[in-house]
Amino acid sequence: MGWQDKTIFVTGATGFIGGRVCERLVQEKASRVRALVHTVQRAPRIARLPIELCVGDLLDRNSLRRAFADSQIVVHCASGIGRGIVRSTRNLLQAAQAAGVERFVHISTAAVYGLTPPPGSEIEQAPLRRTGEEYCDNKIRAERVVARFLRRGVPAVILRPSIVYGPYSAWSTRLIEALRHDLVALIDGGSGACNTTYVDNLVDAILLALENRHSVGETFFITDGERVTWGDFIRAHADMIVPNRKLAEISKREVLARYHKQPGVWRSSLREARTLLFSRELRLLILKIPLCKQLLAPVWRELESMPPERRRWVRELLRNGSTAPQVSGETFLPDPVDFATQTGTVFFDIGKARRTLGYEPRVCFSQGMKLVEHWLHFANYLSDTSPISDSSLGD
Amino acid sequence: MDDRIRLAILGCGAITRSAHLPAVLAHPGVRVVALVDSDLQRARALAMTHRLECKSICDHRELLSEVDAVINALPNHLHAPVNLEFLRKGIHVLCEKPVALTIAEARACCEAADERKLVFAVGMNRRFEPSSLILRSVLDESLLGDLQGYDWEYGAPYDWETASGFYFARAQAGGGVLLDYGVHLLDRLLAWFGPVTLFDYQDDNRGGGIEANAILGLRHSGPFGDIAGRIRLSRTCTLQNGLLVRGKQGCAEISVEDESAVTLYRQIAGQEVSMVVRLARNTGPSGSFLRQLDNFVQAIKGAQKLVADGWQAVAVIELVQHCYEQARRLPEPWSEIPETTAR
Numbered sequence: 190m191g192w193q194d195k196t197i198f199v200t201g202a203t204g205f206i207g208g209r210v211c212e213r214l215v216q217e218k219a220s221r222v223r224a225l226v227h228t229v230q231r232a233p234r235i236a237r238l239p240i241e242l243c244v245g246d247l248l249d250r251n252s253l254r255r256a257f258a259d260s261q262i263v264v265h266c267a268s269g270i271g272r273g274i275v276r277s278t279r280n281l282l283q284a285a286q287a288a289g290v291e292r293f294v295h296i297s298t299a300a301v302y303g304l305t306p307p308p309g310s311e312i313e314q315a316p317l318r319r320t321g322e323e324y325c326d327n328k329i330r331a332e333r334v335v336a337r338f339l340r341r342g343v344p345a346v347i348l349r350p351s352i353v354y355g356p357y358s359a360w361s362t363r364l365i366e367a368l369r370h371d372l373v374a375l376i377d378g379g380s381g382a383c384n385t386t387y388v389d390n391l392v393d394a395i396l397l398a399l400e401n402r403h404s405v406g407e408t409f410f411i412t413d414g415e416r417v418t419w420g421d422f423i424r425a426h427a428d429m430i431v432p433n434r435k436l437a438e439i440s441k442r443e444v445l446a447r448y449h450k451q452p453g454v455w456r457s458s459l460r461e462a463r464t465l466l467f468s469r470e471l472r473l474l475i476l477k478i479p480l481c482k483q484l485l486a487p488v489w490r491e492l493e494s495m496p497p498e499r500r501r502w503v504r505e506l507l508r509n510g511s512t513a514p515q516v517s518g519e520t521f522l523p524d525p526v527d528f529a530t531q532t533g534t535v536f537f538d539i540g541k542a543r544r545t546l547g548y549e550p551r552v553c554f555s556q557g558m559k560l561v562e563h564w565l566h567f568a569n570y571l572s573d574t575s576p577i578s579d580s581s582l583g584d
Numbered sequence: 585m586d587d588r589i590r591l592a593i594l595g596c597g598a599i600t601r602s603a604h605l606p607a608v609l610a611h612p613g614v615r616v617v618a619l620v621d622s623d624l625q626r627a628r629a630l631a632m633t634h635r636l637e638c639k640s641i642c643d644h645r646e647l648l649s650e651v652d653a654v655i656n657a658l659p660n661h662l663h664a665p666v667n668l669e670f671l672r673k674g675i676h677v678l679c680e681k682p683v684a685l686t687i688a689e690a691r692a693c694c695e696a697a698d699e700r701k702l703v704f705a706v707g708m709n710r711r712f713e714p715s716s717l718i719l720r721s722v723l724d725e726s727l728l729g730d731l732q733g734y735d736w737e738y739g740a741p742y743d744w745e746t747a748s749g750f751y752f753a754r755a756q757a758g759g760g761v762l763l764d765y766g767v768h769l770l771d772r773l774l775a776w777f778g779p780v781t782l783f784d785y786q787d788d789n790r791g792g793g794i795e796a797n798a799i800l801g802l803r804h805s806g807p808f809g810d811i812a813g814r815i816r817l818s819r820t821c822t823l824q825n826g827l828l829v830r831g832k833q834g835c836a837e838i839s840v841e842d843e844s845a846v847t848l849y850r851q852i853a854g855q856e857v858s859m860v861v862r863l864a865r866n867t868g869p870s871g872s873f874l875r876q877l878d879n880f881v882q883a884i885k886g887a888q889k890l891v892a893d894g895w896q897a898v899a900v901i902e903l904v905q906h907c908y909e910q911a912r913r914l915p916e917p918w919s920e921i922p923e924t925t926a927r
Contacts, residue, residue: 215790216921229752233742233819236752236760239792356918389922500841549924556925560918567916568821 247277355388379420728831739818760794778806
């Protein structure tokens with residue numbers, strides 16, 4: 190029996206990668222897919238499919254056990270936050286071990302080598318080292334938990350994709366929004382290694398990991414296998430808005446010099462405080478206090494009585510803090526995470542995945558971006574063309 | 585003597601908490617006698633939050649002899665059977681949309697109400713928004729000239745706080761975005777432009793699930809002649825979120841963000857101008873759910889005609905059901921299994 194005849198348990202199913210995994214499993218005729226859903230509100234994309242939505246929480250072993258039920262194969266796409274990344278992976282592996290699963294595919298990340306992978310980390314055997322980045326370090330810990338359960342008999346495979354993009358990806362939606370507000374600058378001409386991974390290429394690798402018996406116990410980098418730079422990636426998105434538009438550029442040296450000038454803790458504290466201040470969560474909490482509700486009601490009424498365009502502008506301002514570059518006249522300064530991510534030089538080698546899994550990326554970067562563009566139009570991020578005109582009745 | 589209408593609310597989920605109960609508490613003509621929910625704790629908690637001296641129960645059948653009217657806000661698949669139980673006992677019903685999952689069930693509810701001369705109202709609160717009332721007048725007064733068509737987009741990433749999660753199970757919800765958001769639009773379109781003579785429907789349901797995106801082309805034949813329009817609905821994408829009705833002499837726009845006004849676009853002396861039209865004096869209760877409840881109460885007293893009755897809902901459900909039966913697959917080129925394009 191192949192994996193198509195087994196019960197497949199997918200975590201992170203309401204997310205970008207897990208959602209596509211569910212779609213592809215259905216397209217590839219998987220007979221039974223159980224999708225773990227933490228918050229049912231986020232499920233509209235996968236609720237279109239003939240799969241089971243199982244409400245549960247990876248951090249709550251009882252709900253997880255109920256949702257897991259008799260699953261035979263696991264595709265672990267959920268990420269989590271902070272130590273939750275490690276705990277949720279451990280809980281899931283425990284459930285998988287108890288159920289005696291036949292395959293456990295763990296979606297890790299190439300960021301186990303840090304946001305700026307050092308030279309030498311092109312191949313999977315390169316030693317892991319913590320960089321102090323919470324996400325990266327916890328993904329290392331999660332991989333170690335997987336290795337521990339592998340020794341206890343769970344047939345696990347680790348996949349390390351890099352910049353996974355495609356329809357529904359926040360890489361694209363955030364970039365389009367940032368480009369619209371001039372909040373993007375190419376660092377050193379955009380020469381950093383991007384290591385793009387089109388989501389369907391990753392799903393191909395997952396499916397191969399399910400059926401290939403040589404994959405167990407192995408770790409694989411998964412990318413498109415092309416030397417795409419951040420400049421290529423950002424320009425491809427910018428061209429969707431205005432073709433051949435000139436983008437702001439900034440050198441690594443200037444970024445570092447300007448970071449150096451910044452009152453680091455103060456600035457970041459102020460920024461975080463602003464984010465918190467304008468967050469929906471805080472607003473809802475404050476509105477529970479009757480006096481605050483009474484005081485804020487006129488402000489709310491004022492906002493609601495503004496013309497729609499003005500109201501949208503105010504909302505945008507509150508959401509982003511600013512709709513303009515940080516300092517007028519100065520080139521936009523990328524934040525430290527983007528800077529670290531976009532200044533790597535390492536292109537990961539997918540030779541091992543090719544040899545052992547039989548992985549061959551089938552969607553090239555230019556085709557992947559075309560599909561992204563189709564979806565961005567559909568999702569109204571690029572609003573000049575509406576699919577509404579596809580309807581055949583016409584005027 | 586307390587002559588207020590004795591009312592129970594069935595279902596204590598998000599819509600009751602955020603809309604129906606606040607409306608009921610603000611209306612002087614009704615008295616809540618019971619909150620009903622299969623989760624007794626939820627019903628009790630809601631009663632306690634509002635310091636209500638009413639029953640909190642989990643079986644609605646206990647109420648059949650104790651109430652004059654009910655608001656049915658249970659999960660969709662329970663609407664019709666529970667409506668029928670109450671209507672057959674002579675109790676007026678205001679039911680959340682959709683009133684039923686099939687045409688037959690919806691008709692049965694209407695017939696049960698008609699036989700006993702009961703009020704059977706449908707939760708179409710958007711009909712009570714000022715923008716809907718103003719647009720109706722704009723059309724009736726021919727302010728746009730001969731009508732040419734309309735486009736209506738309504739969509740945002742789904743964020744409705746659903747207590748039971750029934751929205752995503754086909755058997756309980758009955759459908760996806762068309763049945764959930766779409767009926768609000770179809771209800772008004774049928775009321776404004778008349779019955780549908782032709783439709784073309786596409787959605788992204790992929791075999792047994794419920795659709796998150798839908799596109800519907802419609803042609804009506806009614807008081808304004810033949811008019812074609814398009815609707816796009818989404819639970820995954822943020823759309824334009826507004827209605828644009830185009831006429832030979834101008835356009836009218838309703839924005840979801842401001843349901844208190846209609847924007848008119850006209851040419852004046854060769855110059856395109858826009859005018860925001862609001863009700864100069866907003867008489868009656870404020871808020872669409874309260875106005876809806878008030879209409880229900882006044883209809884029970886015989887003082888007003890129902891604005892949105894069951895038979896109108898039957899027409900909407902008929903259209904929705906036909907759409908589902910004849911659905912075409914919404915093209916999603918990014919969603920097909922990809923061809924090999926890499927070297």
